Amino acid sequence: MNIVILGPGAIGSLYAYHLDQAGHSVSVWGSRHDQYHEFSLDNQSAISLVNRSLSHLEQCELLIITLKAWQVETAITPLLDALANDTIILFLHNGMGCVDLVAEQLQGHPILLGTSTHGALKRDRHHIEHTGRGQTLIGAWNQQGERCQFVSDVMHHAFAECGWTNSIQSALWQKLAINCAINPLTALHRCRNGDLGTPHFETELSAIISEVHQVMQAERIDLPLAALTETVQTVLKATAANFSSMQQDIEHQRKSEIEFITGYVLKIAKHHHIEVPNNQRLYCAIKDIESSWSNHE
Structure with missing residues (x-):
């Protein structure tokens, strides 16, 4: 899949690394304007992902949001016009209530909500540490999202354990x-x-x-x-x-x-x-x- 990670901090980079290694086309959209996001995970080899590419955003099939909750509305709003109508959006952040703030702007998109118990720490700009192994649960927020159960299989293949729940x-x-x-x-x-x-x-x-x-x-x-x-x-x-x-x-x-x-x-x-x-x-x-x-x- 063509996947964009909005918010490549510790958790965002953790998922980005595993999805990239599983063979997906992964790019990131961060606050820095560097052309590439280069980092390593634990003791594994470093990777380099394209950052803030409009063409990657336009081709995005799955947008995963791993920002701080208070950053979500401001960060996602300017990107929505570039997304295809059928781009799946997965909110994977702490807290609740973010989707409510942008609900009107998201109409038509399949929306998924997720929760993760993984722990990650950003040692510095280029080094991420996986501090606690957990699991990811994903479920649908709207009717279109209910048809996207396969996303949990994609995530599980890249970074187990990941499962689908009908009671997100x-x-x-x-x-x-x-x-x-x-x-x-x-x-x-x-x-x-x-x-x-x-x-x-x-x-x-x-x-x-x-x-x-x-x-x-x-x-x-x-x-x-x-x-x-x-x-x-x-x-x-x-x-x-x-x-x-x-x-x-x-x-x-x-x-x-x-x-x-x-x-x-x-x-x-x-x-x-x-x-x-x-x-x-x-x-x-x-x-x-x-x-x-x-x-x-």
């Missing part, structure tokens, strides 16, 4: 709950994921997860609270040595994805008239930190 919203909400539990706390306490597994955070974690679970129930996501709690604990143990993406963003004074993680929960909770004070507090704390940077400039 459930998978996305589970990932959102994990992010709500881990990301803001690790950012505020400047700690690794595993530190949240200590008794000190037990009560707070439980309250956060319980609130998100209430919102999930209102959204008709059928998952027992005990199962959701166990999932969060499993992720904490599996990624114990890792720093969350939000922790790294706050540490380096970069805009975080809080608006599309905890902020999305707050938005849906308000719609259902559900009180979520613990998540509200974390949201405000992260927003206060971000606003303090601009105040000091």
Whole structure:
């Protein structure tokens, strides 16, 4: 397939590398204006992919979006006119709510949503490290997307495990709950994921997860609270040595994805008239930190 990766950061480059090695025609569209995106993955040989090619965009059959959630609307809007009407668009990013912002502009395109539990780290411009092996789940956002189940087979062949799900919203909400539990706390306490597994955070974690679970129930996501709690604990143990993406963003004074993680929960909770004070507090704390940077400039 002719594939373009919009957002060749750590995760985007991880997928780009494997898809290229599987024989697909892969290019990237990044914020830098370099003609090529050259990088290596772990100890493997370096590859060079074309960057920001309009002709590649016009021939694109699958556009994979691996940006930060807050970057999606601004980045994809200028590219839509160049895409063919039947170009498949796969949103593969943290958080929820991005597609809603550009829904009208995407009419006619097959739209897929995905979630990944892979971990990747950009050591520098030219070196990507695969820090945690996981899986990719893909599902349809619209009716046209329902005919594109083969994309999961393409992805699986290049980078197993990848599967198709008819309940992608459930998978996305589970990932959102994990992010709500881990990301803001690790950012505020400047700690690794595993530190949240200590008794000190037990009560707070439980309250956060319980609130998100209430919102999930209102959204008709059928998952027992005990199962959701166990999932969060499993992720904490599996990624114990890792720093969350939000922790790294706050540490380096970069805009975080809080608006599309905890902020999305707050938005849906308000719609259902559900009180979520613990998540509200974390949201405000992260927003206060971000606003303090601009105040000091």
